[in-house]
Amino acid sequence: MIVELRVEPQYKDNPEYIKNLIRESIAPDQRIPFFKLVRSSIDSRGKIPIFQLRYEVQFDQDFPIVAPLSQDLPNVVNKQEIHIIGAGPAGYFAALELIKQGLKPIVWERGKDVQERRRDLKAIQQENTVNPDSNYCFGEGGAGTYSDGKLYTRATKRGDIYHILRLLVEHGAQEEILIEAHPHIGSNKLPNIIANIRKTIESHGGQVNFNAKLEDISIKSSKIDGIKINGTIIKTNRIILATGHSARDVYTILHQNKVTLEAKPFALGVRVEHPQSLIDDIQYKSYPRGSLLPAANYSLTCQIGSNGVFSFCMCPGGLIIPAATSPGEIVVNGMSLSRRDSPFANSGVVVTVDPIKLAPFQKYGPMAGVFYQQSVEQAMFNQGAKTQQAPAQRLTDFVQNKLSNSLNDCSYIPGLVSRNLHDILPKDVANSLKLGFVQFGKLMKGYYTEMANVVGVESRTSAPIKIPRDKITFQHVQIEGLYPCAEGAGYAGGIVSAALDGHNIAQAIGQQINAKLV
Ligand SMILES: Cc1cc2nc3c(=O)[nH]c(=O)nc-3n(C[C@H](O)[C@H](O)[C@H](O)COP(=O)(O)OP(=O)(O)OC[C@H]3O[C@@H](n4cnc5c(N)ncnc54)[C@H](O)[C@@H]3O)c2cc1C
Known part of the structure; x- marks a missing residue:
């Protein structure tokens, strides 16, 4: 039986209070219930924030302990080998x-x-050195x-998200991720979880090789024939x-090998950073957050002409962190620790970019968007301080198209340099962002403030x-044996959807190979 409760923040972690509420809602049944929280979310639309809690309730016995998913994995040391390029969420969940x-x-x-990767992250943050093989994206x-490790995904139709979350918990993630709506x-916490997944792969006979770069692929008669790793x-x-x-x-390797690629829409913009206390006040309507409520978030979207403008991540x-993957470019992104206790709230605010509109880049064919992204990242570097210091402006100055005399404090460790971002961003993007921010200020009173920076x-x-692929076999539409996977191939956008895509492809490969063996 399912029981839904709405409780004020101070009662959320009070089991006696919850038990009484459950008993009231199942009256007249007077048996002592066993209950388990299965869903938790916050409704902050009213005067005070309310926790919406969903409990599974049963009477005769407590809930059984669920067996770990990875307990029955076989040892595959002498089995058929499948090569995976990339040890991201997609690669590791494919391996499992x-x-x-x-x-x-x-x-x-x-x-x-x-572990080793940490040194290179420190070098980006503190010495402006970007290692093109080891950075916030690679490793x-x-x-x-x-x-940031947010696990919310809209990819619910693509497979069993709960399965991915359970595997994360088995490898060290907090159990709450199975319950929380966001x-x-x-x-x-993520590095340990990742290292534990590697240990599972290796202890069951799989292999993980670091400092091992794919440099080329070999294709014969439209079939994958080999890979070139470190020569x-x-x-x-x-x-x-x-x-x-x-x-x-x-992408260049694929393009040079005449593998069909398609340009697809993407998004580009800035990161905006507010004081967290301001976002809490807006979202919780000045209800004191204390330790009862999580740092508040927001999600905003609007349409400016033919461009969508939306908050992201x-x-x-x-x-805010430096996420460049090559020297001479600036890219920013965001993350947080599990306690989410920094005094800042940041999000990407981006504009959809349709590759058809990228006229000067059309000569690059399907690679147009790649060169467009790169040109903006390099302009940020060259027109900034030529270090990892990121060009920035107060939000109000950005909307008024004027240089900021001073900037707000910021979480970005390499530091900021004051620039008018309208001089660096593509015009269409800058104008859409400017109008978008005005709209966001109307949708969320207090958001449009000089206390925020855009970076x-x-x-x-x-x-x-x-990288187009067949819907059923997951193989590239033209090259047999090439399985384009997850975010880089345009089939995922986030940790969970990438992990799920890796899982689905591995399952399909298993079925294809095992069917031939029968
Ligand atoms: C700072 C930051 C914060 C983020 N926050 C969130 C969040 O909160 N929630 C969320 O869902 N998503 C978040 N994301 C996005 C998320 O990390 C990605 O969507 C996800 O990691 C994509 O998984 P993937 O396996 O497809 O690719 P990736 O994670 O990009 O992994 C690809 C791997 O392939 C390797 N590789 C690349 N080229 C080669 C080569 N030639 N040879 C060998 N290996 C190669 C790379 O080194 C890399 O390890 C964030 C990303 C960043 C950078």
């Missing part, structure tokens, strides 16, 4: 599922393991490791390509390219 299917995953990752766990892990050719007729949306060299209590550039929201 391949093992379940009785196949041996061999993962090739250009970056370093989570074990991919862009997901030092990400689950969040935090960048401090060595490896013969194989199947690869899962899960290299993420920032691996521009991988909102990080309450978070930090450039938020350019890696999604892949500007799709």
Whole structure:
């Protein structure tokens, strides 16, 4: 039986209070109930924020302990090998599922393991040095490791999201992610979880190789024939390509090998940062947040002419981080620790970009969006301080198109440099953002304030390219044995959807191979 409750924040963690409410709602049945929280969300539309809690209730016995999903994985050390390029969420969840299917995953990752990777992140933050193979996007766990770790996804029709969340919990994520409507892990917890997933892969006979970069692919008669890793050719007729949306060299490899690619819409804009206390006051209507409520978030969207403007990857209590993958460019993104306790609230605010409109870039064919993104990132660097200091403006000055005399304090460790972002961003994007921010100020009173900074550039929201594949077999439409996977291929946008895509592809490969064996 399901019981839905609405409780004020101070009662949420009071089991006696909850038990009484459950008993009241199931009256006249007077048996002592066993109850389990299965869903929690906050409704902050009214005068005070209310927790909406869903409980599963039963009477005769307590809930059984659920067996771990990974307990029955076979050892695949001598089984058929399947090569996976990229150790992001897609690559690692593909590897777990391949093992379940009785196949041996061999993962090739250009970056370093989570521990080693930390040094390169420090170098970006403190020394302005970007290692093109080890940064916030590249390395074990991919862009997901030092990400914010929000696990909310709209990809509910693509598979069993709960399965992915359970695997994350089995590898160290907090159990709350199975319950919360907007689950969040935090960048401090993700590296251990990723390392634990690697241990599972290796202890069941899979292989993970770091500092191992895909440099080319070999195709014969429209079939995958091999991969070149660090100069060595490896013969194989199947690869899962899960290299993420920032691996521009991988798109070039595919393009040079005449693999069909399609330009797809993406989004580009800025990161905006407010004081968290201001966002809390707006969203909780000055109800004191204290320790009872999480740092408040928001989600805003509007239409400016033919362009959508929307907030993206909102990080309450978070930090803005430098997410460039090459020297000479500036890219910003956001993350937060599990406690979400920084004094800042940031989110990407981006404008949809249709590749058809990118006239000067059309000569690059399907790569148009890649070169467009790169040109803006390089302009941010060259017209900024030529370091990882990011060009920024007060929100009000950005809307009024004037240089800021001073900037607000900011969470971005490399620091900010005052620039008029209208001089650096593409005109269409800057104008849509400007009008969008005015709309957002109307939708959320207090949002439009000089206490906020806008910081450039938020350019890696999604892949500007799709690597088209068959819906059933997941193989590339033209190349047999090439399995374009997750975000870099245009089939995912976030940790969970990427993990799910990796899982689905591995399952399909298992079925294809096992069907042939029968
Ligand atoms: C700072 C930040 C915060 C984010 N916050 C969130 C969030 O809160 N919630 C959310 O859902 N998503 C978030 N994201 C996005 C999320 O991380 C990605 O959607 C997700 O990681 C995509 O998974 P993927 O496996 O498809 O690719 P990726 O995670 O990009 O992994 C690709 C991997 O392939 C490797 N690779 C690339 N080229 C090669 C090559 N030539 N040879 C070998 N290996 C290669 C890369 O090094 C990388 O490890 C965030 C991203 C960033 C950067």
